[in-house]
Amino acid sequence: MQDGVSIDIRDYSLWYGKFQALLGVSAQIKRGIITSLIGPSGCGKTTLLRSFNRINERYGNVTTQGHITILGKNILDSDVSVAALRKRVGMVFQRPNPLPISIYENVVFGMKSHLPQAERPRAVLDQAVESALREVSLWDALKDGLDRRATELTLEQQQKLCIARLLPLKPDIILMDEPCSALDASGIERIEELITELKRTFTIVMVTHNMAQARRASDECIFMLMGEIIEHTPTLDMFMNPQNSKTAAYIEGRYG
Amino acid sequence: MTERTPSRGWRAALSSAADWIEKPIEALIRACGWSSIVLVAAIFCFVFWYAAPLLPHIDWFGTDGFFTSTHWHAKEREGATYGVLAMIVGNFAVALVAMVIAIPCGLAAAVYISEFAGPRSKEWFKVGIEILAAIPSIVWGFIAITMIGPLLIKYAGATMGTNLLNGGIVLGLMSIPLIVSLAEDSLRAVPDSFREAAMALGANRWEIVYRVLFPAARSGLLAACMLGVGRAIGETMAVLLATGNKNQIPTSLTDPITTLTATIASEMGDAEAGSPHSQSLFTIGLLLLVITCAINLTANLVIRGNKRASSN
Ligand SMILES: Nc1ncnc2c1ncn2[C@@H]1O[C@H](COP(=O)(O)OP(=O)(O)OP(=O)(O)O)[C@@H](O)[C@H]1O
Ligand SMILES: [Mg+2]
Numbered sequence: 361m362q363d364g365v366s367i368d369i370r371d372y373s374l375w376y377g378k379f380q381a382l383l384g385v386s387a388q389i390k391r392g393i394i395t396s397l398i399g400p401s402g403c404g405k406t407t408l409l410r411s412f413n414r415i416n417e418r419y420g421n422v423t424t425q426g427h428i429t430i431l432g433k434n435i436l437d438s439d440v441s442v443a444a445l446r447k448r449v450g451m452v453f454q455r456p457n458p459l460p461i462s463i464y465e466n467v468v469f470g471m472k473s474h475l476p477q478a479e480r481p482r483a484v485l486d487q488a489v490e491s492a493l494r495e496v497s498l499w500d501a502l503k504d505g506l507d508r509r510a511t512e513l514t515l516e517q518q519q520k521l522c523i524a525r526l527l528p529l530k531p532d533i534i535l536m537d538e539p540c541s542a543l544d545a546s547g548i549e550r551i552e553e554l555i556t557e558l559k560r561t562f563t564i565v566m567v568t569h570n571m572a573q574a575r576r577a578s579d580e581c582i583f584m585l586m587g588e589i590i591e592h593t594p595t596l597d598m599f600m601n602p603q604n605s606k607t608a609a610y611i612e613g614r615y616g
Numbered sequence: 617m618t619e620r621t622p623s624r625g626w627r628a629a630l631s632s633a634a635d636w637i638e639k640p641i642e643a644l645i646r647a648c649g650w651s652s653i654v655l656v657a658a659i660f661c662f663v664f665w666y667a668a669p670l671l672p673h674i675d676w677f678g679t680d681g682f683f684t685s686t687h688w689h690a691k692e693r694e695g696a697t698y699g700v701l702a703m704i705v706g707n708f709a710v711a712l713v714a715m716v717i718a719i720p721c722g723l724a725a726a727v728y729i730s731e732f733a734g735p736r737s738k739e740w741f742k743v744g745i746e747i748l749a750a751i752p753s754i755v756w757g758f759i760a761i762t763m764i765g766p767l768l769i770k771y772a773g774a775t776m777g778t779n780l781l782n783g784g785i786v787l788g789l790m791s792i793p794l795i796v797s798l799a800e801d802s803l804r805a806v807p808d809s810f811r812e813a814a815m816a817l818g819a820n821r822w823e824i825v826y827r828v829l830f831p832a833a834r835s836g837l838l839a840a841c842m843l844g845v846g847r848a849i850g851e852t853m854a855v856l857l858a859t860g861n862k863n864q865i866p867t868s869l870t871d872p873i874t875t876l877t878a879t880i881a882s883e884m885g886d887a888e889a890g891s892p893h894s895q896s897l898f899t900i901g902l903l904l905l906v907i908t909c910a911i912n913l914t915a916n917l918v919i920r921g922n923k924r925a926s927s928n
Contacts, residue, residue, distance in 0.1 A: 415816055420734070446818035453816075457809035460832045469827070470817040525817065 366391040366533055366563040367412060372426035374407055376419065381407045383587040384426065389580075394555065394564040396574040396595070399584035400610065405567040408584070409535050412565065413449040414442050431532065447474050450526030452536040456518035458510035458525075463502055466510045466521055467492050470529040488528040495527055496520040496554055516547035523554065534558065536566040540573065552577050571611065575599055583607045656909075663901045670895035674698055682899075688863050690883070690896040698896050700903070702865045706780070706873035707907075709866055710859060711848040713784025714791055718848070719841050721788070722795030726840075727825055729796070730803040742797075749793035757857030760786045764858070774870035776860050781869040783859035787851055791844040798843060802836020803829055835919045842915035850908055852877040876904050 367389040374382040381404050389395050397405040410416040411428060414435060427434045435445055447470070458466050467489045471480050489506065493499040498520050502508075510521055519539060526534060536555070540548040555564060555577060568574050574581055574595065581598045583591045583606075591598060591607045602608040675698075676682045685699030729741045764785055765777020772781060806829055814828045830837065860872025861882060880897050887894035 413816060415812065418812075418815065443818040443820060446816055451816040453809065453812065455809060457807075457813040459810055459813055459828055461827075469814070469819070472827075473817060473819045473823055522813070529817070 364391050365389070366430070367565070368427070368429040369408075370427040370429070372408075372411065372428055373424065374404075374411060374416070375421075375423045377421040381587050382411075385584075385587075385589045387582060387589055387592050389563065389565060389582075391563050392559065393579035394559050394566060394577060395580045395582060396578035397565065397567045397582050397584060398569075398571070398574050398610070399590075401569075403584045404587045405584055406537055409537055409565060409567050410451075412533065412535055413446050413451055414440075415446075415451065417442075443474070447529050448531050449533045449535060450529065450531040452519070452522050452526070452534065452539045454538045455542050456515055456522050458513070458518050458521050460509065460511050462507045463510045463513070463521065464489055464506040467525050467528065469525060474529060492524040492527040493521075495558075496524040498524060515542055516544075516550065519543065519547070519551060520554065523558070531562065533563045533565065536564065538567050538569060541569065548573070571599075571613075583610060585610070660902075660905060663898055663905060667895055667898035667902050670892050670899060673892075674896075674899065686863060686865060688879070690893045691886075696892060696896075698899070700876065700879075700900060702863050703874055703876045703879055703900070704903075705865050706859065707849060707875040707877070709780055709873065710783040710787060710855060710875060711845055713781060713869070714787035714848040715841070715845055717785060717788030718791040718795055718844055722792045722840070722844065723799055723837065725792070725796045726799035726803055727829070730800050731821065731825060731829070742800075745793045745796050748789075749797070751790075753790070753851060753853040754857075756786050756790055756854035760854060760858030768870065772870055776870075776872050778858055778860035779870045779872045780859060780866045783855050783873070783875075784869075786854050786858045787848045790851060790854060791847050794847055795840045795844040798840035799833075799837050802833040802840065805836065806832045839915055839919050842911065842918070846908055846911050846915070849911065850877065850904070852881050856881050876900050880904075 365388045367387075369385060369387045369389075371384045371386055372382060373380060373384045385408065397409060399405055407416065411424070412430065412435075416422050424436055426436070428436055430445070431448060433440065459469060461469075464485075468480075468485045471485065471488060490499060490503075493502060498517060501517070502513075510518065513521065519542070523534075523539075539555070540551050543551060552573065555566070558564060559579075566578065568577075578595050581591075581593065581595045582589055583598065583602075583604075585606055591602065591604045593603065598607065599611060602611060674682050677684050679685060680687045680697040680699055682698050682700055683704075684701060685697070686702040687697040687699040688702070689695075689697045725741075725745075729738055729745075733741060760782050761778060764782050768774040768779065768782055769777050774781070810828050810832055811824055814824045819827065855875050856878040859874060859878060861874045861878055862872035863874050863879075864871065866873045880900055883893070884897055887897055
């Protein structure tokens, strides 16, 4: 595996029961950049993204084949600890889903799962909360109400909190499934800024339906169609000079 | 509205026709809603009516007082006393034992069914719970006498098989289905996105249960437990058979006891209509009504308080 590759996918197939949603896809997702997954509805973007932290497995009828190598290890191996994997690979969902507990507890939720009691005294947790919320620029707005319920925040704040709660775990990769689709225009703008900001520290894989967003926010794009990867190129190339006629058709809006 | 154009007139006619149909239906629905309140009030009045003649003559807090003594001699023509303290204590003691059994078992079963069981076995468990809920109370009484009683004599050192512990076990078993089904409903109502959020942070299934689902479903789970308590306090037939029906304040788990409900059930048949004895039993009924209403009201307040805390 070459250096600078964060997620290495080889001949990866996935079935929901008898239905094959991914047909032996391969790709190398580079470290430290934003990669967008684009393609028409139902092409398998979410399915591929949810394979990277193996959260797809919660549906009992999922079977897989192939390799996905993250940090030098095939995560599909049966001896992989999913808890440890999910510590390295965080996820942000389409609808903001803060837990129905306090803001503070949301941010430290992961730490409390992964660190033994002795390694997380109150001061450490407090510090983690402050720096995570500063990172997503929520600290000033929320610092006086950290014990408020997270579900009371605005959608934009909720989505930022959902990003913030990944940070104390110091993940390598952050997966985002249409992270802006529940937000209004100004919310989208600020989340995009935040994502660009985060790129300096993390590898980001983002599913999006929004061509303009893919173009604005990402460095590379993966175009998918019917469970296959059609094209994977730097974003500019894909939009200026698509190699495949299907990619061109999609970008021009012929698939919807 | 003025009818300036024909089409306006048409629409007005249509909407007033709709009014003609809707108004009575609305009134009917409103009446149904109110009827529940009216019914509760009517039951209160009814019970009060039959107890009323005796109420001025009852000693409430004296040495033979209603709330302060265990002297229940309601049948005597001369010098009758109406102390129900032992029954109140018995009622709450047996409900407490029942809840110590039913709340942990019920919640655990609800968690198992909603979070751990596969889709096929989930259905089977639900059917099982429904059947359990449908067992008539008198059958539970038989089970108490013929199965639980001998076991208690053998293993718990009880002299009588029917006692506080037996009643508590039976009531607990009877309350479990109610608690399980209500608790399971409220766990199932927790949005899946919460589970995925916790899972994606690396939480295991147990952490999801106690760090996410319990807080999220708190008010529903609390309601399930409260209604379980209500059921345990109001239950009659099984308790009458299982507790030994002895008018004494229990000092150990294996003492026979009696309850408010069991006393009414066992004595009502002999009490002459309109006699002080019958009136005294209605007085107990009135007390029971007050207790169960109080429990339900607190449950409601607790739940509403929780809802408010979680919604703003
Ligand atoms: N849990 C599931 N069980 C069965 N089939 C599924 C499941 N989830 C997704 N699918 C199917 O797999 C295919 C890919 O779905 P996926 O959600 O990955 O698409 P997507 O590209 O994310 O679409 P969208 O843009 O609408 O979010 C679809 O045909 C979908 O119907
Ligand atoms: Mg999707």
